[in-house]
Amino acid sequence: MAEDKTPGTRPAPPATAVRLTALTKDFGTVRAVDHAELAIQEGEFFSLLGPSGSGKSTLLRLIAGFERPTSGRVELAGRDVTALPPHRRDVHTVFQDYALFPHMTVEQNVGYALRVAGVRKDERRARAREALATVRLEDYGARRPAQLSGGQRQRVALARALVDRPGLLLLDEPLGALDLKLRQEMQTELKQIQRTTGITFLLVTHDQEEALTMSDRLAVLDGGRIAQTGPPQEIYDRPATAFVAGFVGVTNLVRGAAAQRLTGRPGTYSIRPERIRITPLDEWDRAGTGSPGERSVTGRITDIAHAGPHTRFRVRLDEGGDRLTVLRLNTSGSALPARADTPVRLAWDADDAYPVPS
Amino acid sequence: MHLTRTVRVVLGVLMAAGLAVVHVPLLLVLLNSFNADRSFAWPPSGLTGEWWVRAAHSQGVRDALWTSLQAGLAATAIALVLGVLAAFAVHRHRFFGRQTVSFLVVLPIALPGIVTGIALNAAFRTVLDPFGIGFGLFTVIVGHTTFCVVIVFNNVAARLRRIAPSLAEASADLGARPAQTFRHVTLPALRSALFAGALLAFALSFDEIVVTTFTAGPGTKTLPIWIYENLARPNQAPVINVVAALLIALSVIPVYVAQRLSSDSAGGRL
Numbered sequence: 001m002a003e004d005k006t007p008g009t010r011p012a013p014p015a016t017a018v019r020l021t022a023l024t025k026d027f028g029t030v031r032a033v034d035h036a037e038l039a040i041q042e043g044e045f046f047s048l049l050g051p052s053g054s055g056k057s058t059l060l061r062l063i064a065g066f067e068r069p070t071s072g073r074v075e076l077a078g079r080d081v082t083a084l085p086p087h088r089r090d091v092h093t094v095f096q097d098y099a100l101f102p103h104m105t106v107e108q109n110v111g112y113a114l115r116v117a118g119v120r121k122d123e124r125r126a127r128a129r130e131a132l133a134t135v136r137l138e139d140y141g142a143r144r145p146a147q148l149s150g151g152q153r154q155r156v157a158l159a160r161a162l163v164d165r166p167g168l169l170l171l172d173e174p175l176g177a178l179d180l181k182l183r184q185e186m187q188t189e190l191k192q193i194q195r196t197t198g199i200t201f202l203l204v205t206h207d208q209e210e211a212l213t214m215s216d217r218l219a220v221l222d223g224g225r226i227a228q229t230g231p232p233q234e235i236y237d238r239p240a241t242a243f244v245a246g247f248v249g250v251t252n253l254v255r256g257a258a259a260q261r262l263t264g265r266p267g268t269y270s271i272r273p274e275r276i277r278i279t280p281l282d283e284w285d286r287a288g289t290g291s292p293g294e295r296s297v298t299g300r301i302t303d304i305a306h307a308g309p310h311t312r313f314r315v316r317l318d319e320g321g322d323r324l325t326v327l328r329l330n331t332s333g334s335a336l337p338a339r340a341d342t343p344v345r346l347a348w349d350a351d352d353a354y355p356v357p358s
Numbered sequence: 359m360h361l362t363r364t365v366r367v368v369l370g371v372l373m374a375a376g377l378a379v380v381h382v383p384l385l386l387v388l389l390n391s392f393n394a395d396r397s398f399a400w401p402p403s404g405l406t407g408e409w410w411v412r413a414a415h416s417q418g419v420r421d422a423l424w425t426s427l428q429a430g431l432a433a434t435a436i437a438l439v440l441g442v443l444a445a446f447a448v449h450r451h452r453f454f455g456r457q458t459v460s461f462l463v464v465l466p467i468a469l470p471g472i473v474t475g476i477a478l479n480a481a482f483r484t485v486l487d488p489f490g491i492g493f494g495l496f497t498v499i500v501g502h503t504t505f506c507v508v509i510v511f512n513n514v515a516a517r518l519r520r521i522a523p524s525l526a527e528a529s530a531d532l533g534a535r536p537a538q539t540f541r542h543v544t545l546p547a548l549r550s551a552l553f554a555g556a557l558l559a560f561a562l563s564f565d566e567i568v569v570t571t572f573t574a575g576p577g578t579k580t581l582p583i584w585i586y587e588n589l590a591r592p593n594q595a596p597v598i599n600v601v602a603a604l605l606i607a608l609s610v611i612p613v614y615v616a617q618r619l620s621s622d623s624a625g626g627r628l
Contacts, residue, residue: 101528
C-alpha cells in the first residue's frame with residue numbers, strides 16, 4: 001500500500017479478512033459444506049463460484065453467522081467469531097432478495113445500521129445520504145422500497161450494507177434477478193465501489209463469467225468442497241479437477257481411449273474450444289502441413305451455431321467418432337466457408353491439452 | 359369459465375336470494391329500532407328515535423354494555439399476549455409436540471360453545487370455588503379468552519409465514535440485537551395483523567352468548583345475555599331491537615375493518 005511507505009518501516013503484509021478452518025456444516029444427513037479451508041485477504045474482491053447445491057450460500061451464511069457450523073472455525077480479521085451471533089460480527093450482507101424493510105423509507109433503510117448502533121439522527125441522515133450518493137440514488141431517500149425498480153432496490157441494499165463501512169461485505173447472488181444489460185452495468189459499478197471503498201467483498205455466484213470478470217481471486221465449490229482457489233486466469237487455464245475445467249468456461253474433456261488418440265498419452269485432458277483451430281480440409285492441404293508441436297485430426301462438421309461475435313462448431317472426428325466443440329472468433333474477412341458435413345482439420349498446440357486429475 | 363347467459367342469471371338470482379335470507383332480517387332489526395309502532399307493524403307508521411333514547415337511559419342496558427366492553431377488551435388484551443407468544447413459539451422454534459400445540463391452540467374455535475361452556479363451568483366450580491373466586495366478570499373473561507386467542511394466533515401465524523425470513527436476518531446482520539429487530543422490523547410487519555386479530559377477537563367476545571351463559575355469575579350480564587333475559591318481556595321489545603342493532607353495528611364494523619387489514623385473516627365463527 002502506498003500510504004505505508006514511511007521510511008524505516010516495511011509495508012505490513014496484507015491482513016486476513018476471513019479465515020475458514022476445516023469448516024463443516026451438516027443439515028441432517030446432508031453435508032452442505034465439507035471441511036472448507038479459505039483465507040481471504042483484506043481489500044480483496046473474492047468470489048465463491050459453484051452450481052446450485054454446491055454449498056456456496058451455506059458457506060456465506062456461516063460467515064455471516066446465520067448458521068452455526070457443525071465443526072470448524074470462522075475467523076474475521078484475526079478474531080474467532082464462530083460462536084458469535086450475526087449482530088456481533090463486523091459483516092454486512094447484500095441479500096439475494098435484497099430484504100429491504102418495506103415499512104421504512106429508502107433513507108431509513110440505509111441508515112438502519114447506524115440507528116441500531118445509537119448514532120444521532122442528524123448524523124445518521126447525513127451518512128445515509130452519503131451512502132445513497134455512492135450508488136447514485138441521492139434523490140430517492142424519501143421513497144419506499146416498493147416504489148423502486150429491481151436495479152434501484154439492489155443499489156439501496158448495497159448502500160445499506162456499506163453505510164457504516166463493515167470490515168467485510170457479503171453478496172449473495174446479488175445480480176441474479178437483474179436483466180443482462182443491468183447486470184453488466186452493476187458488475188462494473190460493484191467493482192468500482194469495491195476499489196474506492198477498499199472493503200473486502202465476498203461474492204457468491206453461479207455465473208462463471210461474473211466470477212471471472214469481477215474477482216481478484218475465486219474459489220470453485222463442488223459438492224460442499226472447495227475444489228480450487230486462485231486468480232481467474234489460473235482457474236481457467238490450469239483447472240485442478242475435471243469439474244472445475246467443465247464448470248468454469250466451456251471445455252472439451254477427453255479421457256481414456258479418446259485421450260490416447262488425441263494427445264498420444266493416457267489420462268484426462270481439457271482442450272478449450274477457442275484453442276482449437278478449424279480449417280476446411282482442402283484449404284489445409286493447399287497450405288501444406290501444420291507447425292511443429294501441433295497436433296491435428298480430421299473430422300466433419302455436424303453443427304454450426306452463430307453466436308454473434310463467435311461461431312461454435314461441433315465436429316465429429318473421423319477416427320474414433322469423438323465430438324469436439326470449436327469456437328472461432330468472427331474477425332473481419334475470416335468467415336469460414338463451411339456448412340454441415342464439410343470435412344475439416346482441427347489443430348491445437350500440444351500444450352493446450354491441459355491434463356486434469358479426474 | 360364460460361357460463362351461458364341463463365346460467366349466469368340463475369346463479370345471480372340464487373346468490374341474491376341467499377344473501378337476502380341472511381341480511382334482510384338484520385336490516386329489519388335495524389329498521390324496527392326506529393319503528394314508531396310498538397308492535398312493529400309493517401310498513402312502519404312512522405320513524406322515531408324514542409327507543410334509542412329509552413335504551414340509552416335504561417340502567418340494565420348501560421350496565422350490560424359496560425360489562426360487555428370490559429369483557430371484550432380484557433379478553434382481547436389477554437388473547438393478544440398469549441396468541442402472539444404462541445404464534446412465535448410455533449413459527450420460530452422446532453420443538454417436540456409443536457404440531458400438537460398448534461392444534462390444541464386452535465381447537466376451541468372448532469368445539470361447540472356449549473361444550474366449552476360446560477367444561478369451563480365444571481372446571482371453575484372445582485378449581486376456583488375453593489379459593490373463594492365465584493362466577494363473575496373474571497370467569498367470563500377467561501371463557502372468552504379461550505376462543506379469542508385462536509383468532510389472534512391464526513392472524514399472527516399467517517402473517518409470520520408471509521414475512522420473508524431474510525428481513526429479520528438483514529436486521530441482525532446490520533447489527534441489531536434481537537430486541538431491536540423485534541421492535542424495528544418484526545413488530546411493524548405484524549402491526550396490521552395484530553390490529554385485525556384484536557378487532558375480530560373483540561367482535562367475537564362482544565356477541566358471544568353460549569360460553570358466557572355458563573361462565574357468568576347471576577349478576578354478570580353482557581349485552582347478549584341481557585337481550586336473552588328480556589326477550590320474554592313485551593314492553594322491553596323496542597329496547598331489545600335497539601340493543602340488537604347496537605350489537606350488529608359493533609360486530610360488523612370491526613369485522614369489516616379487519617378484513618380490509620388482512621386478506622388472509624382467519625374468521626372463525628362470528
